[in-house]
Amino acid sequence: MPRGDFLGEFEQVVLLAVARLGDGAYGMSILDEIRGRTGFEPAVASVYAALDRLERQGLVSSALGRPTPERGGRAKRFFGLTPDGTRALVRSRGALDALWDGLDLEPGTSA
Amino acid sequence: MKPPRLARLLAALLMPPSYRDEHLGDLSEGFHRLLPDVRAARRWYRRQALASILPALRMRGRALRDSDPTLLMRSLRQDLLYGLRSLARSRMFSVVAVLTLALAIGVNTSIFSLVNVIVFADLPMQEVETATVLRTRNPALEVEQGGISLPDFLDVSERARSFEALTALADDQWVLTGADVPTRVGGYRITANLMEAWGLQPLAGRGFAAGDDRPGAAPVAMLSQGFWQSQFGGDPAILGSTLRLDGVEHTIVGVMDPRIGFAEFALAQVWAPLPLERTGGRRDARDLFVVGRLRPGVTQAQATEEVAGISRALQAEHPETNAGWAVGSSPVRDALLDSEAKIVLLMLVLTVAFVMLIACANVANMLLARATVRQRELAVRAALGAQRGRLIRQLLTESLVLSLVAAALGIGIAFGLNRALVAISRGVEAIFRMATIDTRVLLFTVGVALVAPALFGLLPALKASRSDLTSGLRDGRSGGGGRANRRARGVLVSAQVALALCLMVVAGLLARTVYNSETRVQGFERQGLVAMELDLPADRYGNGEPQRIFYREALTRVAAIPTVQGAALSTVVPGVDAGSRRGMEIEGRTLGPDDPRPPVLTVTVSEGAFDVLRIPLERGRGFETRDHGQAPPVAVLSAEVARRWWPEGDALGQRIRFGTDANSPWLTIVGIVGDVLGPNAEEAVAAYVYLPFEQHPTATARVLARSDEPPAALADPLRAAVWSVDADQPVDRIRSVATAQYERAASSYALITLFVAFALFALAMAALGIYGVMSYMVSQRRAEIGLRMALGAEAGAVHRMILAQGGRLLAGGLVVGLALALMLSRLLRSVVYGISATDPATFLAVPTVLVLVAVAANWVPAWRATRSDPVSALREE
Numbered sequence: 012m013p014r015g016d017f018l019g020e021f022e023q024v025v026l027l028a029v030a031r032l033g034d035g036a037y038g039m040s041i042l043d044e045i046r047g048r049t050g051f052e053p054a055v056a057s058v059y060a061a062l063d064r065l066e067r068q069g070l071v072s073s074a075l076g077r078p079t080p081e082r083g084g085r086a087k088r089f090f091g092l093t094p095d096g097t098r099a100l101v102r103s104r105g106a107l108d109a110l111w112d113g114l115d116l117e118p119g120t121s122a
Numbered sequence: 123m124k125p126p127r128l129a130r131l132l133a134a135l136l137m138p139p140s141y142r143d144e145h146l147g148d149l150s151e152g153f154h155r156l157l158p159d160v161r162a163a164r165r166w167y168r169r170q171a172l173a174s175i176l177p178a179l180r181m182r183g184r185a186l187r188d189s190d191p192t193l194l195m196r197s198l199r200q201d202l203l204y205g206l207r208s209l210a211r212s213r214m215f216s217v218v219a220v221l222t223l224a225l226a227i228g229v230n231t232s233i234f235s236l237v238n239v240i241v242f243a244d245l246p247m248q249e250v251e252t253a254t255v256l257r258t259r260n261p262a263l264e265v266e267q268g269g270i271s272l273p274d275f276l277d278v279s280e281r282a283r284s285f286e287a288l289t290a291l292a293d294d295q296w297v298l299t300g301a302d303v304p305t306r307v308g309g310y311r312i313t314a315n316l317m318e319a320w321g322l323q324p325l326a327g328r329g330f331a332a333g334d335d336r337p338g339a340a341p342v343a344m345l346s347q348g349f350w351q352s353q354f355g356g357d358p359a360i361l362g363s364t365l366r367l368d369g370v371e372h373t374i375v376g377v378m379d380p381r382i383g384f385a386e387f388a389l390a391q392v393w394a395p396l397p398l399e400r401t402g403g404r405r406d407a408r409d410l411f412v413v414g415r416l417r418p419g420v421t422q423a424q425a426t427e428e429v430a431g432i433s434r435a436l437q438a439e440h441p442e443t444n445a446g447w448a449v450g451s452s453p454v455r456d457a458l459l460d461s462e463a464k465i466v467l468l469m470l471v472l473t474v475a476f477v478m479l480i481a482c483a484n485v486a487n488m489l490l491a492r493a494t495v496r497q498r499e500l501a502v503r504a505a506l507g508a509q510r511g512r513l514i515r516q517l518l519t520e521s522l523v524l525s526l527v528a529a530a531l532g533i534g535i536a537f538g539l540n541r542a543l544v545a546i547s548r549g550v551e552a553i554f555r556m557a558t559i560d561t562r563v564l565l566f567t568v569g570v571a572l573v574a575p576a577l578f579g580l581l582p583a584l585k586a587s588r589s590d591l592t593s594g595l596r597d598g599r600s601g602g603g604g605r606a607n608r609r610a611r612g613v614l615v616s617a618q619v620a621l622a623l624c625l626m627v628v629a630g631l632l633a634r635t636v637y638n639s640e641t642r643v644q645g646f647e648r649q650g651l652v653a654m655e656l657d658l659p660a661d662r663y664g665n666g667e668p669q670r671i672f673y674r675e676a677l678t679r680v681a682a683i684p685t686v687q688g689a690a691l692s693t694v695v696p697g698v699d700a701g702s703r704r705g706m707e708i709e710g711r712t713l714g715p716d717d718p719r720p721p722v723l724t725v726t727v728s729e730g731a732f733d734v735l736r737i738p739l740e741r742g743r744g745f746e747t748r749d750h751g752q753a754p755p756v757a758v759l760s761a762e763v764a765r766r767w768w769p770e771g772d773a774l775g776q777r778i779r780f781g782t783d784a785n786s787p788w789l790t791i792v793g794i795v796g797d798v799l800g801p802n803a804e805e806a807v808a809a810y811v812y813l814p815f816e817q818h819p820t821a822t823a824r825v826l827a828r829s830d831e832p833p834a835a836l837a838d839p840l841r842a843a844v845w846s847v848d849a850d851q852p853v854d855r856i857r858s859v860a861t862a863q864y865e866r867a868a869s870s871y872a873l874i875t876l877f878v879a880f881a882l883f884a885l886a887m888a889a890l891g892i893y894g895v896m897s898y899m900v901s902q903r904r905a906e907i908g909l910r911m912a913l914g915a916e917a918g919a920v921h922r923m924i925l926a927q928g929g930r931l932l933a934g935g936l937v938v939g940l941a942l943a944l945m946l947s948r949l950l951r952s953v954v955y956g957i958s959a960t961d962p963a964t965f966l967a968v969p970t971v972l973v974l975v976a977v978a979a980n981w982v983p984a985w986r987a988t989r990s991d992p993v994s995a996l997r998e999e
Contacts, residue, residue: 038148055148056133056174059141060181067188075144081154085147 018103024049025061026100029071029090037076037087062090070096125153126164129171136178138185139511145174197512198519205520215492216524219485223528223574225883226474226481228535229876231567233474235540235557237467240458242562246382247413247454248321254425255457256288256412259448262718263703266460269408270449274436276400278412278449281432284425285414287319290396292409293386296367297659297852301353306657306852307367309346309392317379319415326350327361327376335395342395343372347380349391367392369661385552405443406782414451426451442782446718465953466873469628472946473880476621478570480887482578483614483621485524487891489517489579490611491898493586500586513587521579522572529571533559536567547872548865554872581610608899612931615891619935620942622884623972627943629874629881630964631954635803636874638956639867642806645798646696647736648859651826652833653695654840655854658821662850669819670751672847676825677728679843685831686839690735691728691815691823696798698862699824701725701810708767709777709788720767723800723808724780726823728815732758732795734828742774742793745814749792755817757789760810764794778811789813801866804955826859833858885975888935893979896928900983907987917988924987928980936969943968 018026028044029036036044038055046052065071076087092100130146137145149170156163209216247253256278258268270278270290279288291312298307314330317323325347333339343365345354354360364371378393396410416425433449459467493500500513508516536559543554656676663669673691680689694701705719713719731737732744740761749756757778764773777788800808815823829836837856844853857865864871900907907920947959957964 038144039151042148042152054170054173054177055145055152056137056170056177059137059145060177063141063181064184067184078147079151081151082147083150085143085150087147088141088144 017106018099019061021053021057022061022065023100023103025058026065026070026092026096029062030092030097030100034089034091036090041090065096066090068095069093070099123157123160123163125150125167126171129168133171133174136174138178138181139509140185141181197515201516201519202523204516205523209520209523212492215488219488219524220528220531222481222484222887223525223578224531224535226478227525227529227532227567227570227574228539229880229883230474230478230570231532231536231559231563232539232543232557233470234566235536235559235563236553237471238560238563238566239553239556240467241455243384243455243458244381245454246320246322246384246387247415248381250454252416252418253320253454254285254414254416254422254451255454256414256429256449256451257457258408259450260446262446263721266462267457268447270410270412271405271408271443272398272410273400273405274408274444274449275410275412276398277436278429278432281435282414282425282428284417284420284428284451286417287315287415288412289313289316289319289414290410290412291316292396292411293390294394295657296392296394297369297850298365298367299369299850300366304850304852306854307349307391309390309394310387311394311396313396313398316413320382320413322379322382324376325379326358327374329376330395335398337397337399339395339397341367341370341372342375343367344376344378344393345374346378346383346390346393350377365392367394368659385556405440408447413454422451422453462953465949469946469949469953470873470876473625473628473877476625477880477883478574479577480618480621480625480884482574483618484887484891485521486578486582487611487614487894489521489582490585490614491894493582494898496586504587510587514583517583517586518575518579521575521583525571525574525579529567532571533564533567536563543872543876546875547868550865551869551872554869585610608895608902611895611898615888615895615931616935616938618884618888618891619932619972619976620939622881622888623936623939623969624943624946625877625884626881626968626972627964628946628950629877630968631947631950631957631959631961632874632877634957634961634964635954636867636870639803639870642799643797644697645737645796645807648697648863650828650830651735651859652829652836652840652856653698653859653862654825654827654844654856656823656825656844656851657854658851660821662848663821665821666819667751669821670816672851673728673815673819673823675847676844679846680825680827680840683827683829683836683839683843685836686827686829688730688734688828690731690733690826692725692731692735692826693727693820693823694723694725694810695824695826695859695862696735696808698801698859698866700801701808704780706767706811707779707786709779721809722763722811724811724813726813726815726818726820731812731826734826735798737798738796740794740796742791744793744795745812745816749814750816751819753817755787755789756792756814758793758795758812759791760808760812761794761797762807763809763811766809803867803870806956833861885972888972889975889979892928892931892976893982895931896924896980897983897986899927900924900987904987911988920988921981921984924984925977925980928976928984932973932976932980936972940965940969 024045025041028041028048031048032040032044038058041058042052042055045058062071062073066073070093071090072093073088073090076089078084078086130149133149134142134146149167152170153163153167156166245253256270258270259266260268269292272290275288275290279285282288289312291310293308294311295306295308298305312330314332314335317329322329324344327344329344330342334342345360345365350356350360361374361376364373366372372394378390382390414425416422429449429451433447436449437444437447503513504510540554540557540559543551543557547554549555656673658669658672663672677689677691680686693699701723704722704724706722707719727745729745729747729749732739742758744758745756759773764771767773768776773791773794776791778791779786779788795812797807798810799806825840827836827840833856840856841853844851855862910920911917943965944960947954951959954961
């Protein structure tokens with residue numbers, strides 16, 4: 012597997028959030044999902060920056076939804092995984108699993 | 123509750139357009155979720171906005187890298203073509219907008235070319251940073267940029283340590299003989315070190331050598347490049363041969379570096395050494411232009427301080443000539459203009475900037491009006507998927523096209539204007555002559571043309587592109603942006619009125635100053651008076667008797683011309699020449715140590731001059747034959763001098779004298795004549811003391827001839843009369859006194875023409891602006907007005923309603939404009955004469971004219987509103 016095909020950690024986080032949300036993945040819901048699961052709240056703009064790159068790589072696709080009043084009349088942009096995106100996620104997980112196999116690290120110990 | 127504005131703006135600006143709306147939407151959603159807790163919501167919003175900086179920049183960078191570079195060019199081309207098409211469609215709009223901008227860009231270019239001459243002047247001194255100009259100031263005599271006398275120059279040269287070299291030059295003229303006809307050549311005498319200190323190289327031959335300016339050195343001369351070409355065809359063989367100047371053979375040693383050709387220096391034909399003679403040089407003859415070259419490591423400030431010290435010492439050592447005269451050193455560029463000229467230049471720059479703003483406001487206004495008309499077109503494009511940024515870019519491209527076309531025209535206008543300024547000023551003003559459209563000026567114009575669209579096109583583009591899709595499609599005429607548009611246009615019109623008022627006040631004050639100066643009482647009869655200038659060369663006439671004989675004879679011959687009714691001699695043409703500024707000593711009156719002598723101007727006139735000029739004799743007598751060279755010295759006072767220094771009216775018979783030594787003769791006052799006007803606009807009458815020519819013969823004088831013939835018809839007989847006395851005597855300008863007076867003030871006429879033209883342009887623009895906005899308003903409210911009329915409203919009431927609305931725009935502009943004009947008038951205080959800078963008449967008349975024009979511009983649409991058929995207006999709805 013050539014170098015560079017691995018997803019970055021943040022990209023994986025965002026992609027996984029999009030995957031978990033299914034049809035309902037847009038800026039704020041992705042942010043909520045990440046915060047809910049990891050306790051870490053990134054900037055919405057960072058999420059978009061990651062999605063922008065992923066979309067350029069063909070790993071996600073997006074479409075505009077309807078504007079809503081609590082958003083100041085602005086539309087949501089919904090994101091979804093493409094088949095390539097799903098493949099990339101699975102492959103990253105496979106690589107990580109393979110590397111984790113047999114390791115047993117606790118924070119504070121050194122390997 | 124709304125999100126914090128600044129943070130919202132930051133986020134909106136940073137995000138690439140493709141994610142801007144959804145990002146703002148997400149932030150807004152997050153904000154509203156936290157809402158009951160306003161502080162938490164705001165804190166969250168702010169943190170998000172700040173955190174968006176880096177990712178947003180990263181996304182923009184990525185977009186830039188991935189973008190197709192030809193795409194931008196393609197869309198620019200598309201925009202340009204579309205813009206040209208749409209401008210061609212509304213030809214009337216395009217023509218008016220382009221002309222408006224072209225005029226404004228034209229005058230800005232022209233004025234910048236003047237500024238260019240001063241600020242970026244290609245000065246004759248190389249490495250100008252280490253060069254300084256030494257000038258004298260005498261606040262009591264209102265001299266700001268005076269020359270330096272030869273003895274003072276020599277003293278400063280000896281004592282000052284700040285300078286590597288001190289150079290001096292003085293203008294001079296010679297009679298050139300040995301060629302076909304005697305001609306006068308002009309030029310400068312310069313110190314031998316001047317060329318080296320200024321960093322100049324002779325074009326051919328050599329410059330002056332160290333000894334050339336010592337008294338008694340062999341006479342040498344250099345030619346200017348122009349004179350070398352015109353007189354000798356640029357022949358290098360001329361070097362080493364001689365030129366007979368004032369009867370003395372001067373060896374031609376070289377050709378002057380053409381880089382010295384700055385301002386008046388460009389007119390020089392001959393350059394000769396300045397003899398540095400200590401004896402005989404008068405300390406009160408301040409005619410040297412002195413330039414110093416600073417020693418390495420010496421600052422301008424240090425030089426200024428040292429020269430000031432030497433100046434104080436000289437004032438103490440020679441109080442009789444130097445009291446009140448301070449020598450100062452300043453960087454060359456500072457010395458180019460006196461403070462008055464600086465103010466005039468600053469006013470010009472401010473004025474054309476105002477003209478530019480007014481023009482931009484007008485075009486912006488027209489664009490806003492057009493935006494309403496084009497709302498449907500823009501809405502269709504937006505509906506078809508054009509992004510707002512794309513629409514803005516499209517509209518700005520159209521503005522840019524307008525601006526560039528206008529700039530091309532403007533360069534032509536500037537060129538014409540510069541030529542007109544030279545013509546109006548009769549070529550007298552060096553700055554006008556030197557102003558050219560060079561690369562720097564062109565760059566300035568292009569810069570203005572590129573910036574202007576941001577001024578006049580941005581607001582209309584932003585407003586037009588924001589139009590609400592659905593309403594824009596539904597109704598092309600009274601769409602969503604209407605109200606905001608109206609307010610924006612109202613503000614623009616008020617701003618125009620304010621700026622126009624300022625310009626009109628400035629033009630009004632300056633015009634009144636010139637008018638006051640024009641309508642000063644002449645005090646003599648100008649009509650039918652022709653002046654001829656003569657200057658007798660020293661080699662053949664020397665001082666005294668030969669001059670008397672020549673002028674006596676010449677006057678007789680001139681008076682003998684059949685069409686001449688009378689002829690006289692005067693060193694001064696009233697209203698043109700100043701006369702010699704001198705301090706008068708009054709017999710029997712002692713002055714305090716710090717009191718300057720009464721300053722007066724002396725004029726030497728021949729017997730009968732008061733009759734020829736028709737200056738009335740008030741008391742005593744004029745000069746007569748008995749006041750000859752050996753007779754007791756006499757003087758005649760102008761009424762102004764008599765009034766000022768002998769308020770009791772006892773001047774007749776009193777004695778006065780000039781000069782510094784105790785042997786100067788006393789002059790008895792034998793008569794008092796009426797006042798004539800002074801040479802400068804600020805003086806109503808000149809403080810003249812007249813001296814008889816026979817007792818004070820001079821080389822330079824004007825022959826004044828009274829005749830009913832036009833000057834052109836008199837020129838040949840006058841020359842013939844002079845040449846019949848001395849065939850080698852060159853005759854200088856022959857012109858009517860009226861022409862001479864015009865030429866004296868020609869620069870101010872050129873300037874005033876500019877200011878008045880700017881003011882009229884501003885007035886026209888303001889009127890056009892009001893007319894445009896009110897017509898538009900009326901067209902928007904046609905249905906309402908029609909309804910009112912149908913319900914029986916009187917036309918008068920409708921007129922009043924519309925006029926009141928226009929009046930509000932006008933009133934706002936007037937208030938702001940008057941405040942601005944009052945501020946500007948403080949600047950003008952020193953260039954406005956005869957009236958106060960806050961002249962109530964100007965400050966009343968200008969707003970009145972503005973109001974009249976504005977009301978007229980407003981009345982047309984009001985009148986039209988009530989003329990339209992109410993039924994058809996209602997039906998349209």
